[in-house]
Amino acid sequence: MIDDFTRKEIEKISHNILKESKSFDIFPTPVDKILSYSDFALDNKIDLQNIDDSFFDSFKEKLVDPSKKALMHALSKIKGFFYREEKTIYIDAELDKNLGKKNFVKLHEIGHGVLSWQNEVILALDNDETLSEEYDEQFEAEANYFASLTLFQHDxxxxxxxxxxxxxxxxxxxxxxxxxxxxxxxxxxxxxxxxxxxxxxxxxxxxxxxxxxxxxxxxxxxxxxxxxxxxxxxxxxxxxxxxxxxxxxxxxxxxxxxxxxxxxxxxxxxxxxxxxxxxxxxxxxxxxxxxxxxxxxxxxxxxx
Missing domain, CATH: 3.30.450.130 (irre protein)
Structure with a gap:
């Protein structure tokens, strides 16, 4: 659950980003414009179901279990992830088939990046479970709330x-x-x-x-x-x-x-x-x- 104070902080951040990126009242919601304003890079050409082994190396140390097996298990299920050290958002290429879901995933990962109290999150791996708007783990629920607010432009x-x-x-x-x-x-x-x-x-x-x-x-x-x-x-x-x-x-x-x-x-x-x-x-x-x-x-x- 998100407490009222945190909810209001997320609303302020989302509102400011929409306003400063001149995205209010632009339809469909210009997610790539918001992404550019947030100063994150995007890589959406990766097939997360068939990643080359060399891709894993730089991420192993970011996991609690740094084994290649653990990382492969995590990556095999995810739709997107945010890597803070490179300020890069990775989106599964398969989401090109579902623009609405792709927009939400992008904004969810942006949420991990712009909610300042989440700075301790270096690597956020997100699958269908964490991207569910009913998911109640704190940081994921916050990123989902940010994504929904921003995509639907508040009121x-x-x-x-x-x-x-x-x-x-x-x-x-x-x-x-x-x-x-x-x-x-x-x-x-x-x-x-x-x-x-x-x-x-x-x-x-x-x-x-x-x-x-x-x-x-x-x-x-x-x-x-x-x-x-x-x-x-x-x-x-x-x-x-x-x-x-x-x-x-x-x-x-x-x-x-x-x-x-x-x-x-x-x-x-x-x-x-x-x-x-x-x-x-x-x-x-x-x-x-x-x-x-x-x-x-x-x-x-x-x-x-």
């Missing part, structure tokens, strides 16, 4: 949300505007929303015959107003075929905004809700909100 994100109708279609448009991943955009949308809404993120389990009919919970997020009105939902960790959004997944629906569902709260109340569904091949996203909940859109979205 600019909520301002854009309020222009659009309630739903995943709006968030997909916002993710393009800021240059962010859909997953990160969905999460921030719900956590910052002034509406009553919740987001269920589902894993896609597989066996040797392909995808199975059971989806498992990866994340569950609630807006503040949802929790105030209903509390948490009573949901299982695994969802079988009786759930309509699992049927959406199994019948290969990519996206829709016309789901209707009955849910139970942990207080035992029945909630009649609408839901939107999106499958990005990696995860399925189910966006819940009570029937009748809506925004008055100021901008019309046309999905292509």
């Amino acid at each position: 600019r994100f909520l301002e854009e949300c309020e222009k659009l109708s309630l739903g995943l279609g709006a968030v997909m448009e916002i993710s393009k505007k800021f240059g962010a991943s859909v997953h990160s955009s969905f999460r921030n949308y719900v956590l910052q929303s002034k509406n009553k809404c919740a987001l269920l993120v589902l894993n896609h389990p597989v066996n040797k015959n392909g995808f199975v009919n059971t989806l498992t919970t990866r994340d569950l997020f609630y807006s503040k107003k949802f929790l105030e009105e209903f509390g948490e939902l009573q949901l299982p960790d695994e969802f079988g075929f009786k759930w309509s959004f699992v049927q959406d997944f199994k019948f290969k629906k990519k996206f829709h905004e016309n789901g209707v569902i009955s849910l139970n709260t942990k207080e035992g109340e029945d909630l009649k809700a609408s839901y939107h569904f999106f499958n990005n091949t990696y995860n399925s996203f189910v966006f819940f909100f009570p029937k009748g909940e809506k925004n008055r859109a100021k901008t019309k979205i046309i999905l292509k």
Whole structure:
């Protein structure tokens, strides 16, 4: 957890960098411009899955276990890392296939570099676990908070949300505007929303015959107003075929905004809700909100 004082310090640093680099209100968020202002070099040509042995030598002494085996184990899993002595950020070349994730990883590594109290971190190795915005190790959580704030330009994100109708279609448009991943955009949308809404993120389990009919919970997020009105939902960790959004997944629906569902709260109340569904091949996203909940859109979205 990040305490309130540290959170405010990160907000000040992020705001100053966006302002001084003249990145506020530039869309998509100009991450490379921010990187240049921060005075770090970037190396994004490395295939971290197939690194030449000689690359390891200069990093061995930076690990608690300086063996080549330990370093290879660490590097085989990471998406990016920051090396303070060379003021260099390394990004896995494979992230070229996912611009939103690549932008977040860059800003996460910049965070390690610009948060002055992290100066003791000489080598920061980051994988999918540490890059999760729910990861709670102190320095990684701080770098993730910096990355999210900066990518979504502080209050600019909520301002854009309020222009659009309630739903995943709006968030997909916002993710393009800021240059962010859909997953990160969905999460921030719900956590910052002034509406009553919740987001269920589902894993896609597989066996040797392909995808199975059971989806498992990866994340569950609630807006503040949802929790105030209903509390948490009573949901299982695994969802079988009786759930309509699992049927959406199994019948290969990519996206829709016309789901209707009955849910139970942990207080035992029945909630009649609408839901939107999106499958990005990696995860399925189910966006819940009570029937009748809506925004008055100021901008019309046309999905292509």
